[in-house]
Amino acid sequence: MNERTSLGGADGLAVPPCASSPMSENERSSLNLELISAWCGPAFAIGLVIFFGIFGFNLPSPPSPALGAEAIAARINDNLGNMRVGWVVALLVMSLYMPWTAQIGTQLARLERHSHTMTNLQLIGGALTVFVMCFGMVCWATATFRPEIDPVVLRMLIDMGWLGIELQWILTTMQMVAMALVGLSDKRKTPLFPRWVCFLSIWCSLSFAPASLTMFLKTGPFAWDGVLSYYLPWAAWLIWCLVVSGYMVRDVMRRMPLADDAVDRRVRAHSWTETSL
Numbered sequence: 001m002n003e004r005t006s007l008g009g010a011d012g013l014a015v016p017p018c019a020s021s022p023m024s025e026n027e028r029s030s031l032n033l034e035l036i037s038a039w040c041g042p043a044f045a046i047g048l049v050i051f052f053g054i055f056g057f058n059l060p061s062p063p064s065p066a067l068g069a070e071a072i073a074a075r076i077n078d079n080l081g082n083m084r085v086g087w088v089v090a091l092l093v094m095s096l097y098m099p100w101t102a103q104i105g106t107q108l109a110r111l112e113r114h115s116h117t118m119t120n121l122q123l124i125g126g127a128l129t130v131f132v133m134c135f136g137m138v139c140w141a142t143a144t145f146r147p148e149i150d151p152v153v154l155r156m157l158i159d160m161g162w163l164g165i166e167l168q169w170i171l172t173t174m175q176m177v178a179m180a181l182v183g184l185s186d187k188r189k190t191p192l193f194p195r196w197v198c199f200l201s202i203w204c205s206l207s208f209a210p211a212s213l214t215m216f217l218k219t220g221p222f223a224w225d226g227v228l229s230y231y232l233p234w235a236a237w238l239i240w241c242l243v244v245s246g247y248m249v250r251d252v253m254r255r256m257p258l259a260d261d262a263v264d265r266r267v268r269a270h271s272w273t274e275t276s277l
Contacts, residue, residue, distance in 0.1 A: 041245030047093035055086025101126025125175025
């Protein structure tokens with residue numbers, strides 16, 4: 001081995017390890033996938049408003065739990081086409097919550113180095129949120145698939161969907177609180193999430209608590225079509241999703257130039273080494 005090879009160059013300066021082209025491409029591809037996953041959050045929020053809310057006739061208000069069976073059946077039959085499209089597409093939209101949740105987990109794992117308990121809890125909470133939401137929407141889709149059946153059965157499907165979603169709010173709350181706790185532990189100069197975003201996450205997650213009362217009340221602010229069990233928590237969930245997504249995207253975008261610079265330095269070092277040998 002000659003001196004130039006062992007020291008890295010004639011001037012005695014060590015040359016950083018070079019990276020092969022596939023490794024460089026993998027680094028950039030990973031960041032691109034992270035960016036796409038982070039943008040799934042806003043896409044999910046917008047899609048949910050359009051297809052769950054508008055096409056599913058849950059905006060400006062969902063069907064009241066106080067409605068009779070005949071009124072529920074009439075609501076379904078009068079809007080059958082839009083509802084069918086709404087539930088089919090809304091179920092697809094819910095899938096966007098999965099890569100978004102996974103991306104939160106990826107970014108949290110970089111912070112939670114000694115234990116990944118909260119990162120795993122966030123992942124489990126997000127996955128179960130998708131399951132619960134999809135279960136409710138499948139109940140409503142089933143009601144539109146058989147609109148000619150007994151109105152009492154149609155109303156039962158609507159009840160099952162809403163109660164299935166509303167009563168299991170704690171699953172999404174655990175996801176949001178776990179994310180906030182890891183975020184609050186981030187002491188870097190430029191944290192992943194500012195402290196106010198972490199406290200917003202906790203507040204939004206606790207706003208779901210009144211949904212437990214939907215089991216007991218069919219009218220008023222705590223019914224599933226009420227201000228405190230529907231409008232406030234659902235709005236809080238979507239606002240949280242959009243705010244968190246903004247900081248997720250910012251974090252990935254901030255890391256992209258650093259990765260590109262590192263790749264450029266490795267390529268230049270590799271070229272210089274080949275020239276020098």
